[in-house]
Amino acid sequence: MKAVHFGAGNIGRGFIGKVLHDNGYEITFADVNEEIIDALNRDGKYTVHIAEENGGVYEISGVAGINTAKDAEDLAQAIAEADIITTAVGVNILPIIAKTIAPHLEKRSEGKLLNIIACENAVLATDTLKAAIAAEVGTHAFTNIGFPNSAVDRIVPMQKNENILDVKVEPFYEWVIEADNWMGDDKLDGVNYVPDLMPYIERKLFTVNTGHAAIAYYGKTLGYTSVSEAMQDDEVVVFLRNVLNETTLYLTENYDFTQAEQSQYIDKIIGRFKNPYLSDDLDRVGRGVLRKLGPNDRIIKPLVYLHENGHDHDALSELVVHALKFDNEDDPEQVEMNQIISGKGMTHFLSEHSDLEKELLEEIEAKI
Incomplete structure (x- = not known):
């Protein structure tokens, strides 16, 4: 073969x-x-x-x-x-x-x-x-x-x-x-x-990928440079769990995953992120910020769903703020985002690029 x-x-x-x-x-x-x-x-x-x-x-x-x-x-x-x-x-x-x-x-x-x-x-x-x-x-x-x-x-x-x-x-x-x-x-x-791939695609996207983004964007604000370094800080781990507890609501309400199944999956994912034999650079993990703040990607899609359905979404809103502040001038998408925000403002960027509406924009703006 x-x-x-x-x-x-x-x-x-x-x-x-x-x-x-x-x-x-x-x-x-x-x-x-x-x-x-x-x-x-x-x-x-x-x-x-x-x-x-x-x-x-x-x-x-x-x-x-x-x-x-x-x-x-x-x-x-x-x-x-x-x-x-x-x-x-x-x-x-x-x-x-x-x-x-x-x-x-x-x-x-x-x-x-x-x-x-x-x-x-x-x-x-x-x-x-x-x-x-x-x-x-x-x-x-x-x-x-x-x-x-x-x-x-x-x-x-x-x-x-x-x-x-x-x-x-x-x-x-x-x-x-x-x-x-x-x-x-x-x-x-x-x-x-x-028979149906979408539950597995979105479970991975809104757990592994959202989790990686949370570590990269929050960890960088605390001065860390690698995933393993950031995951030694309990503050990062608590923030990560808060983010993934929110995305769990999206997954359990839209698919057949139970709360217990998703909790076990989160524990497994966090264990993977803590692997001392395998680390990654936060700049690499966080690159592609325009894609990651897209309306159907790992941060914005669950955030909008939780907001529209009256669920708590404070951690995901905070994650947006950390993504906006991420500092990686070697990432062309970061440079492009910074130019848009510098010229037209954060609200314009999130409204046009992430397709966020007024109420969510105000929530995020209040966190900056």
């Missing part, structure tokens, strides 16, 4: 690549990073280290690389032979990946099954990729191709290792895939197939 994975970064190699390898796939990583692609082709393997005491060490073999900027013929051949195509490139890059995949789908052998899955930190990312491919070649090329959406969760921090290919990951991972949109009967082990 053969897989093509777009995005040879740490998540691609340490998470998706490992699961595919464990399922017996030969993996071709497609990327523009010449150094990593050359190393993959030179070594044909890399090592995944589990970040915990006496953590496991796993050799991932049977891998190769294709430079998508230079090796068009090799990429066409790999796509033609693939049984599964996955991505971990960032949702904004999917339209570019679509242009790379689309021309080669019709060249595949008749009857050969294929699943294409976008493993991105975004809601229904495979739908985005599918639409972009359809815009290139139409839907007639989709015979025997499944486009299941998925939700992925594994903390893979920025890191520098002696071997450029080796990667450190946390012990926990979750990969959930839409069962109904999967093509064929051969499913992946270590993956949870579900």
